[in-house]
Amino acid sequence: MTRRRTQSVTAILATIAAGALLLTGCAAAGSSASVTGKRVSGGTIVYGHEQEPPCVTGGWIQEAYLSRQVLDSLVSQTAKGTIVPWLATGWTVSNDQKVWTFTLKKGVKFTDGTPFNAQAVVDNFTYWLAGGNGTVSAYLKDYYASSVARDDSTFQLTLTKPYSPLLSVLSQGYFGIQSPTALKRSAAVNCEDPIGTGPFIVGKWARGQSITFTRNPDYNSAPANAKHQGPAYVDTLVWKFLADPTTRYGSLTSGETNVIYDVPSVDWKAAKQSYSVQQYITPGRPVTLSLNTVHGPFTDVNVRRALAYSLDRKAIVKSAFNGSVPEEGNGSVSRSTPGYDASVANDYTYDPAKAKALLSAAGWKASGTSKVREKDGQKLQITIPYGLGSIITPEGSTALQNLQQQAQAVGFSVKLVPVQQSAFFSGKYSTPTAYDASPGYWTSPTAGILYINYKQNLPDSPNGNNTTFYNNPTLENLIIQANSTLDTTQQDALYAKAQQLISDQATAIGLYDQTTSLAVQAGLKDVWIEASQGEPVFSDAYFVK
Amino acid sequence: MTTATIDGLERPERSATRVLFIVRRIVPRMLSGVLVLFAAASLTFLAQALLPGDRATLLLNQQTGQTIQRTAQELAPINAEFGFNAPLIVQYGRFIGGLLTGNLGTSYQLHKPVAEIIGEQFMPTLTLTVTALLLAWVLTIVWTLLTARRRRLVSTVGTAAETIAAGLPQYWLGVVLLVVFAIGLKWFPVIGGTSVIGLVLPAFTLAIPLAGFMGQATRTEFEKQYDQPFVTSARMRGMGDVQIRLRHVLRHAVLPGITLSGWALGSLFSGAVIAESVFARPGLGTVLLSAVNSRDLPVVTGIVILIALLYVVANIIVDIAYVIVDPRLRTS
């Protein structure tokens, strides 16, 4: 190498080193600055969420997360399961439980200037049930009769039959009230920029990156269980979409975000030490394995029970989720659901010997060298399609693999089929001949979800949500009765009976609870998770110095 | 190729012929390019329409996060809005008709015009792809110059480095770079976004494997040309090694790389999908993935047409570059 070249190489290296030092110095100051607790007004919260939905409002839970920031619902559910006022200050129900009358808050305006009144609520119900929100339809279509504005602040909802979970159902983000003037706009505009009465207003949506929300300075309709009434403390909320878990957690540690969603389970322990971590166990149907009761080996109840006994769910889930998520022995509802029957969770403890005995008694014999049991020339083969990446997370996939091994130890042959989103959501794997078991969950603030999952699937009134294809009129009646009584004690007793029946028949095997978690850096206070679905709430959040 | 031998007037005549030569090659290319666009669009339509599963069910299910069968009643409004029930040939006719009028259609899922969706996300992907290609070129040329035809050990190391680089899985490299340089050393932001500094790691993720690939072709050509008689004679005339490499051999050596660059664009696009996902960058990659997942035919077609267009343009540019760079087209 010539002297000149050595000199130039050295110069280049020196520049790189200097640049590197400069960049390190400029790296965002981390979250470890000590805080004294004095509230700072204003500021921008950068929140790292996971999935980006196509719209801000809609029937998908990812959309409920977003719409919660800009829309208010009629009522709010607290962590204990009680219902408190929000846009509705009070309510009464008729003796036959078919007519609900809500008194609405006065002096509230939508951010486009339209006044909030009972007619606005009526317009929303009409819009939802005409196809504007598929999930609202799933909850209400069997119950809704009509809605009417008695006067500006009295809204009346008439049902076809009693529905006691109504208030809980109404507290969800899907039921956020939009401005009727705004609803008249095109679907495309409403999808991206819904107008509500909420603490934030939708600003710019940079697809693939983030949505920016700005503060609504006239906000005066916070729910009764909020930490303060009045407008949000921060000026802006930047909602970033960071699907990759390494990137998402890395953005928190590097200080590029103030709070993130869904702490990766591998970082759970480290996160709990450095940040304020909140976990919310979603009520509703937990992540459950629905067994096909009308086709294949699971038509026999003893084979279903055998599968339940063969799984050490505690160990499976603990290892797959690194201890961050609880296992769920109850296949009907999760432990945070009002009306949860804890006794059912212990019905099927890990007992491989019993599983083997049940299978042998049912005629499935172990054949010679192969570990897979056989009966009448058929192998005990079960197919489990699942939506990898859409419904089941990578940790969930690990849990399924662990499940596969444990089931195979007693003689099942388990085939796991991860399904692409377009195939899965086109309903391809939803018919009785397409699967033997299917994992899934459904968030719901009440045990009323049982009606959606176990209403009979009959030719003249189909129920595609009955993923076990289990048609049992007794069960259906139990659930309808529970949904029809306002007495909580009676409700719980009836729901408990329903859960016991489901567990006895082992139509669904509980795996783990669906959870939401947030990790918040030290300088940001009062971010909380609302109780009906697990949405993060930022209207009370503030920075401290 | 005619050349005038009158002193001082050589250049203009030569370049005029060259320009005509170039134009004569481009125009037919452009025409066939339009054909290619239509063929690509038609193929996409077929592929999307023939996928198993019902499109209306898919859209309705995605709106609610469910995966169930739907009744015809529930699907009727969607089928009416997008004309899914019409016979295939009618749907195809509508589709081609729309394209002919320059209308790329409206996304099924986002209800926005496809042109708008692609327009928003196009620049970040293009920036990343072009930067990666340029970076790959820089890496290739520097590495080839430094390590080709040197002492045995240096050459072997050079070749090995190229082969290893070509064998690196892109997202593996991306995740390693992210963890080491962004999360660990904090030299770069974790969330790339659209900033310039956020472009560095993703560009390297795509450039390094490509440089390995191009480097091998370039090195082979470089070494072949280095052994040619004209190099020996240049050296005998007293030209230094660096001069020889830069002025004479390099021009020949980059030719296979230029040809590869046209193909590299498509490969880089696939890589961009991965890089955008790892580094949280916006771009067409995420749009494409989400569109394919929802069988959003207008968006998928829009992107395919865009890629086909880029190919046609890139190949034309490559042809021009070839004519400019190839020393054999000059008089010797």
Place this chain on the structure above:
Amino acid sequence: MTASTLVSAPRPTRPSAPIGSLRARLRNFPLAAAVAAVVLVFVIVAAVWPDLLAPGSPFAINLSAALQPPSPAHILGTDESGRDLYTRIIHGTGQSLLIGLGATAVAFVVALLLGVAAGLGGRVADAIISRALDVFFAFPVLLVALLVVAIYGPSVTTQILAIGIGTAPGYARMIRGQVLAVRNSGYVESGRAVGHRYGRILRQHIVPNALRPLVGVFTLGIGQSIVWAAGLAFLGLGVAPPSPEWGALLDAGRAFITTAWWLEVIPGIAIIVVALSVTTVGRYAQQLLEGATD
């Protein structure tokens, strides 16, 4: 002007080619190729007879021994379900190698048909096939894979099909260029002059001479196909779990890179080593073949 020629056309004798027998050439056997060949033997044994090298089951879980770093009990560590990483890598070799070889073979067969047809079929056929190739270039491998997997579900076969079809256009262009170069060189004319039939010329001269310079490209392609399979696994299009295919291992290990680095780094190294070995051996084989035409 053969602007689309990537590799060199057949060229006359190199002045520095070793004279003499195969034995003389073997004595000059480069060390790199020798090491690569040894590695390849190991890889092929792992692919064909994994139980010889790793007697355990790659699926056996051990939930209490999850995420253990490399140790005497588990020389490459364990994964999140307690499965031994070494066993999984060895047992995954067969699938990954099959995808690599299969996809490249499919690509080359398709490319050969198209490239020969374009190179020899006259201007019209050439024009049509070249335009068709342009159309196929508009479909990135990714898109093809998304479509194929959506129809047929994820498996080794779909990976082979998807990657093979997606990468075929590139090879087709190369083969076409080579065929054109051979056609324009002296082989065809001299063959005809001697009175050989076209079929014989095709078999004896055109195809071998067109393909010989591409041996290196083929072996490079094997490595690239394995890398592609890894990329597809990242996007959820890979082989179904709990398969120990390397792409699947790489994808699963991604979440653990900061806490259990061996799960992401070691499968990546395995892929790189195999790609490197195959390419090195391929390059040496190419040199041998080209030397043999002297």
